[in-house]
Amino acid sequence: MAATDRPVLAFKQGLAGLFKSEKLADFTIVCGPHTFRVHKAILCALTKYFDALPNFAEGAQNSIELKAVGSGDGDDEACDDPEAVKLMVHFFYHLDYSADALAIAPSPPTVDNAFGGVTTSYKGKKKKRIVTHGWGESVDDAPTAPTSPSTDGNMLMHAKVFAAAVKYRVPALKDLAAEKFAAAVAINFNHASFAEAARIAYTTTPEDMREIRDQVVEVIHANAELLMKHDVMEVVHGDSNLSCELLRKAHGMSAVAVGEEDREDVEIALQRLRQDISGVLP
């Protein structure tokens, strides 16, 4: 290891140690079953969200409760998956989150008791969907293609972490989650949780944030059999953006329209190319 990396390494170890020991912790984050003792300074260094707290009640109480999905008042969409929040907090102290972190997470039964496997009803629709919070164990009962892998490579969780990173304005985490999602979806797109991941990508992030949306479109486009799946179709159907992007893809265009000027550039380039070619031909 290069000598210059040593201080960085030491700092990272120190951070991880702080997380474990909760020494000097001056703030509490509660989400669902989890309670984290954290340090304001570290939060503020990484996210804008916590900057705003001092002016509000949370600032006086030195604690915040991030409302978890399924708390009961029906706006789960704006609430957080406690596991995603847990990974986010983990990231604050390790600048990374990993399968290891997932592995040492509280055992699924705890989650399940509280939220896991909770079927969430989507307003007045007769269909019930299973929302998974774990990493694939519970998805086997979903209608899947026979080749469906037994694990989704945390694809769904990465999507959720990505969404949380966007919501709480943690740019570093956003990039990291997008990377991990890309790696996971490339292998595990056949897994049953793909549809849900796609839905999260298209409902909880702004349109111009292409990172994981592009992955979803690419994968569906490249693997037409996904469109045979009911749950995937349901997602495609429900989001006009996704449908539109797929259509463009099908016609060999880029998923998103490039700007007017870009198009002119492209046309000019094409014209020139044509001329060049005709010039070369006898």
Added chain:
Amino acid sequence: MANGYKKGLNGADVDFEKTWGILEKAFQEIHTKNASALSFEELYRNAYKIVLKKKGEELYNKVAQFEENWLGNNVRTGIVKHLTAPLMLDGTGRTLNTQAERREAGEKFLKSLKGAWEDHQVCMGMLTDVLMYMDRVYCTDHRQPSIFAKSMGLFRDQILRTPVRPDSPTLLEILTRIILDQIQMDRDGEAIDQFLIKSNVYMLEGLYDSDQEVEDEKLYLRSFERVFLQSSAAFYREEGERLLKESDAGTYCRHAKRRIDEENDRCRSTLSEATTPKIQRVVEDELIRHKMKGLIEMETGVSFMVENDKLHELSLVFDLEARVNPQKPELTKAMQKLIVEMGTNINRNAVAASQATAQPAAAEDAADDAPGKSKAGSAKAINQQTVAALKWVEDILGLKDRFDNICKASFAADQTVSTAINRSMADIINAFSRGSEYISLFIDDNMKKGIKNKSEAEIDATLEKAITILRYLSDKDIFETYYKKHLCKRLLLNKSHSIAVEKQMITRMKIELGNSFTLKLEAMFKDMTLSEDLANGYRNHVRKLGDADPKRVDLGINVLTAMTWPLEAFKSASEQEGQESRAQVIYPPSIDRVRLGFERYYSEKHSGRKLTWQTNMGDADIKGTFPKSKGDKPRTHDMNCSTYAMLILLLFNDLPDGQSISLEEIQVRTNIPMNDLKRNLQSLSVAQKTRLLVKEPMSREINAGDRFSFNENFKSEFTRFKIGVVSAGNKVEGDKERKETEKKNNDSRGFAIEAAVVRIMKQRKDLAHAQLLTETITQLSAQFKPDVNMIKKRIESLIEREYLERIEEAPVPSYRYLA
């Protein structure tokens, strides 16, 4: 499409009104500073939810509406309340109240506006935090200004741009007026609350003319600054005019400087740093740029400062103008004018001095045939003239030193100004027709007397002075003529105090004016050295011959190259007329033997060279024995006298005691030119201390028929003395001499021009007239500034002599070289 997939992804329609209700209530709390009980998490989540459900636009509009109402209804009334009577204008645009009342009321108003603005900032900061996600998603996607920017625009429209009541000015206008009023108080020396104004300026800087927030459309720039600059310009224009009338230039400069500093400080402490360069420009325009001329021409202006050595005030003027124009044109012009004025004065004085003495000189010329009474007078006059020359040089140097000093002390040795000063110096030096002669005389005087008892550094400084002034001289050829003449006399008459210093001077000239300039001067020194070797060689040669005759006359000799030495310097004016074919002087045998001996020796060494004896320039050491007077031994004296005097005295050796010879007889026996003879006889028989001869009849003048006999009763307290001849030291030329020099100079210039023209044409073959002129002038500029008419004449002459011909068919007048 109505199939099984139909299921809104954004399905769960958010109950917008309900959610907004939560937010609106919270916003109200925030604006009334009651936020501490609100849960950020809840508010953020609700706003996030609305945006997730694609209701961002509605939310945005609701917030904007909310802010608009809040500002218009609650905030504005609070501020308008402070618009008290002293702040409102009467019909004439001035309030009727006292300044103190106005200031107090103004401060109240500024305070309330500042408070409103700061509250708005804080509240909008909190709202922005809550609406962070909306800003990120809705505003970015739809290219809307952030909610913060939007609310700032609302503040501008609702608070600043709305008239207080119909038909009355807006708060922005009132605000501008109040700030200007307070600044005016500040300028008048009354203390104001700078920080309070600065806070309001911050506000104006934080607001923009439009919602696009274009950087150079800040409200501060658009509304306030423009008015501020206008009113400041009017103020300073008036103040500058008043000060020019009422105070002196030094005070004006200090005041202007102080005003600029004040405005800079004001920008820093009260307004905006961005205004600094602009207000500076305004003050500079009004107090400096437009007033510089008036300032310089004030009674207490630049010429007064120079006359009274007010270096500091000059530096103030310089600083002021340097601020507005790096060329400093007005000051430069003024300095040049002063130099020309003072320099012209010096020149005029020198001319006046020389004219005062010219009359006796002219009288002397007229009375040349019968020299007599005026002689001493004219010698004095000549001396006076030399003094005038020295004075001129010192004055010019003084002038230069003075302005150099000003330039250094007051103008930070500024390049532009010092160049201009130098140009003017050159102008006045060259405007003086006797400059060349006077400079050479100055050096001459220093070489002979000035450098006595001076340290090396002082001598150095003196030489440097001469070089300094020489640098300005354009007619270097004339200077060279004079310098040669003066140097010649110094060397031959042994007048120079130190040959080392002479050589140092030559070296300096060489560096300054170039090799070709000093070539002939150096040749003169070389002749001197060679002559010394030659004389020593001859002495050894004689010793080897063995005829050690104790009575033999010892010979010291200077062999001079005829072309190099301006020997005419030794001829008096009358000699130059007519007496070119001067007869050989008759030597007594003892002397002639030595002369012939040396001629033999010389022709052995250098065959084919002809020696011409310049007896008029020589001198001799002779030993005279005088009969003893009562009770004394015979006395001997060592005397130094001119060669001519020696020849005359030798005649008396052969004369029996008591006999006398007439003037004519002496002339016949020596063949000494009459003029020189008379002068020498005057020294020998008239001068009190060296009266070796008795003249009959005794009178001051030597006249035809006078008789001379040996003075047996001669006494001198010195055993060794010098018999001076009323002779030519280096002094200012008489008019006749000057004409001579000028003519000679013009001739040599003519040759130089012809040579240059031929050189150019030989190379170019064909050349247009104009081009030939410029090239000739360029080539010769190191020596002198050629006169165009002279060049034309020379070209004509060259055409006549068929060196050149005109090219007939050429479109412009041109010449061709004829090989």
